[in-house]
Amino acid sequence: MLWMKGWYETRVRFLLLIAGTLVAAAVTSSDSIAQAGLAPQQLDATTLIGLSALASILLAGAGIKTQPGGVRPSKGLHGSMYYTLSLPVTRSRLFGVRVSLGLAQTAIIHVLACIAVWLVRPAIRLHADPFDLLKHDIAAFFFVVAVYSLGVFFATFLDDVYQTWANMFTMMSFIVIMNRIPLPRSLDGLFVLSVASPLITHTMPWMMLAALLALSATLLLISIRIVHWREY
Amino acid sequence: MTDLAIEAIGLRKSFKGQQALAGLDLAVPQGSIFGFLGRNGAGKTTTIRILMGFAKADEGSARIFGSFPVAEIRRRIGFVTEDKELYPYMTVADVIRFTRPFFPKWRDDLERRYLRTFDLPPNKKIPHLSKGMRSKLMLLLAVSRGAELLILDEPTDGLDPAAIEEVLRELIALAASEGTTIFFSSHQLAEVEQIASHIVIIDKGRAVVTGTLDDLKKRYQRISIVFADGVRDIRWVDGAEHIRQEGRMISILAGRNIEGIIAQARSLPRTTVESHSVTLKELFLDHVRTN
Numbered sequence: 001m002l003w004m005k006g007w008y009e010t011r012v013r014f015l016l017l018i019a020g021t022l023v024a025a026a027v028t029s030s031d032s033i034a035q036a037g038l039a040p041q042q043l044d045a046t047t048l049i050g051l052s053a054l055a056s057i058l059l060a061g062a063g064i065k066t067q068p069g070g071v072r073p074s075k076g077l078h079g080s081m082y083y084t085l086s087l088p089v090t091r092s093r094l095f096g097v098r099v100s101l102g103l104a105q106t107a108i109i110h111v112l113a114c115i116a117v118w119l120v121r122p123a124i125r126l127h128a129d130p131f132d133l134l135k136h137d138i139a140a141f142f143f144v145v146a147v148y149s150l151g152v153f154f155a156t157f158l159d160d161v162y163q164t165w166a167n168m169f170t171m172m173s174f175i176v177i178m179n180r181i182p183l184p185r186s187l188d189g190l191f192v193l194s195v196a197s198p199l200i201t202h203t204m205p206w207m208m209l210a211a212l213l214a215l216s217a218t219l220l221l222i223s224i225r226i227v228h229w230r231e232y
Numbered sequence: 233m234t235d236l237a238i239e240a241i242g243l244r245k246s247f248k249g250q251q252a253l254a255g256l257d258l259a260v261p262q263g264s265i266f267g268f269l270g271r272n273g274a275g276k277t278t279t280i281r282i283l284m285g286f287a288k289a290d291e292g293s294a295r296i297f298g299s300f301p302v303a304e305i306r307r308r309i310g311f312v313t314e315d316k317e318l319y320p321y322m323t324v325a326d327v328i329r330f331t332r333p334f335f336p337k338w339r340d341d342l343e344r345r346y347l348r349t350f351d352l353p354p355n356k357k358i359p360h361l362s363k364g365m366r367s368k369l370m371l372l373l374a375v376s377r378g379a380e381l382l383i384l385d386e387p388t389d390g391l392d393p394a395a396i397e398e399v400l401r402e403l404i405a406l407a408a409s410e411g412t413t414i415f416f417s418s419h420q421l422a423e424v425e426q427i428a429s430h431i432v433i434i435d436k437g438r439a440v441v442t443g444t445l446d447d448l449k450k451r452y453q454r455i456s457i458v459f460a461d462g463v464r465d466i467r468w469v470d471g472a473e474h475i476r477q478e479g480r481m482i483s484i485l486a487g488r489n490i491e492g493i494i495a496q497a498r499s500l501p502r503t504t505v506e507s508h509s510v511t512l513k514e515l516f517l518d519h520v521r522t523n
C-alpha cells in the first residue's frame with residue numbers, strides 16, 4: 001500500500017519526465033526536424049543523459065512528507081503526513097519504500113534516455129562502440145544515483161520547491177569547486193562523463209564509480225538518520 | 233500488564249525556548265472516555281504528538297499500554313488529527329483501501345456502518361469533502377482499525393450540532409460495546425461533559441485538574457459570599473483554590489475543606505453565604521483564567 005501511495009504521489013511527474021525524455025530524443029533526430037522545417041538542433045549523449053539526472057532530482061522524496069499528487073502542491077499535503085505517521089509502520093520503511101520507488105523510476109527514465117541515445121546516435125553523429133556506450137551509461141547511472149541521493153537528503157528537511165533549488169545550487173557549487181580545487185579528476189563525475197568518458201577512454205572509470213557509490217551511500221545513511229531523529 | 237492505556241510522567245517540551253509542556257502527568261485508565269482540555273497553546277497537540285511518537289519529549293516519558301510509542305503500538309491506536317487532512321489525490325474509497333491492510337483487526341462491519349451512518353460518498357476526492365465530512369471520514373478510519381485506544385484531536389471540529397450528537401453517540405456506543413479507551417481533546421465543554429468519564433485540564437503545559445468527572449463535580453463547590461458593607465481583605469483558610477471578586481461579592485472555587493471555608497465566611501459580620509456545585513465550564517474557566 002505504501003508503494004501505491006508513492007506511485008500516486010509521483011506518477012504525474014514520472015509520466016511527464018518520460019514524455020520529456022521522449023520529446024528530447026525526438027527533437028534530436030535531424031530527419032524529423034528537417035521535415036518539420038525547423039532549424040537543426042542536436043543534443044549530445046551527455047545532454048540527453050543529463051535529463052535523467054534532472055529527473056532524479058524531481059523524483060527524490062523524503063518518504064515521510066506527503067508529496068503533491070500532481071505537479072502543483074495541493075491543499076492538505078503536510079497535514080496528511082500525520083496520518084501516514086499514525087500508521088503502524090516504521091519511519092525506516094516509509095523512507096525505504098519512497099526512496100526505492102523514486103530510484104526505480106529514475107532507473108526507468110535513465111534506461112529510456114540511454115535507449116534514446118542509441119536510437120538517435122546517427123543524428124548526433126555518435127560513432128561509438130556499443131560496449132563503450134554501455135560503460136558510459138553505467139557510469140552515468142552511478143552519477144544519477146548520487147544526484148538522486150542528494151535530492152533525497154535535501155527532501156528530508158526541505159519542502160519540494162526548496163529541495164529542487166538546494167539540489168541545483170549544490171550541483172553548481174560542486175562544478176565551481178571542482179574547477180578551482182585540484183582534486184583527482186577520476187573523482188569528478190562530470191569530468192568522467194564528458195571528456196574522460198568511456199566513449200573516449202574505452203575503460204570503465206572504477207575510481208569514480210566507487211566514489212559516487214560511497215557518496216550515495218553516505219547521503220542515504222545521513223538521510224535515514226535525519227528521518228529517525230526529526231520531529232514532525 | 234498495566235491497567236493504564238496512557239501513562240505520561242513529567243513530560244517537558246520546549247520549542248525555540250518557548251515551553252510547551254512543563255512536567256505534564258497523565259494517567260488514562262483503560263476503558264475510560266478521557267477528555268483532554270486546555271486553551272489554545274496549552275500543550276494539547278504537543279502532548280498528542282509525543283504520545284503518537286511524532287515528537288520526542290525533552291524530559292519525562294510517555295507510554296501507551298506500557299510501551300513506548302513505537303510502530304507496533306500504533307496498530308492498537310486509532311488516530312484523528314487536528315486538521316483532518318488526508319491524501320488529496322485519493323477518494324474516500326481509496327483512503328479506506330489504503331488504510332485497511334495495515335490493520336489485521338480491521339472491522340469491515342464498522343466501516344460499512346459508518347459509511348452509511350455518516351453518509352460518506354466513496355467516489356468523492358478528499359479535497360472535495362467539507363471539513364465536517366473529513367472529520368467523519370477520519371473517525372471511520374480510526375474506529376474501523378479495531379483499535380483498543382482512540383486518540384482524537386478535536387474530533388467534532390467542523391461538524392454541525394446534529395452531526396456532533398451523532399458522533400458522540402457513536403463514541404459512547406463504541407466505548408460501551410467494545411471497551412475502547414477514548415482519549416480526546418476538545419474545546420466544546422458541553423460535549424466533554426456529555427460523554428467523558430474522566431477529564432484533565434491542562435494549562436501552560438501542566439495538568440491543573442484531573443480526575444473522574446463525577447468526583448470532580450462532587451469535590452468542587454463554588455462558595456459565594458456577599459458583603460453588606462463592602463468586601464474586606466480576608467486571609468482565607470486552606471482549600472480556597474481560586475478567589476474572584478465581583479463588586480461586593482467574593483466567589484471562591486474550593487476543591488477541599490469546603491465546610492471550613494463556609495464556616496469562616498459565616499463567621500464574618502453582615503455576610504450572606506451560598507454554596508453550589510460547579511459545571512465543567514466553571515471549573516475550566518476558573519483554572520485557566522487564574523493560571
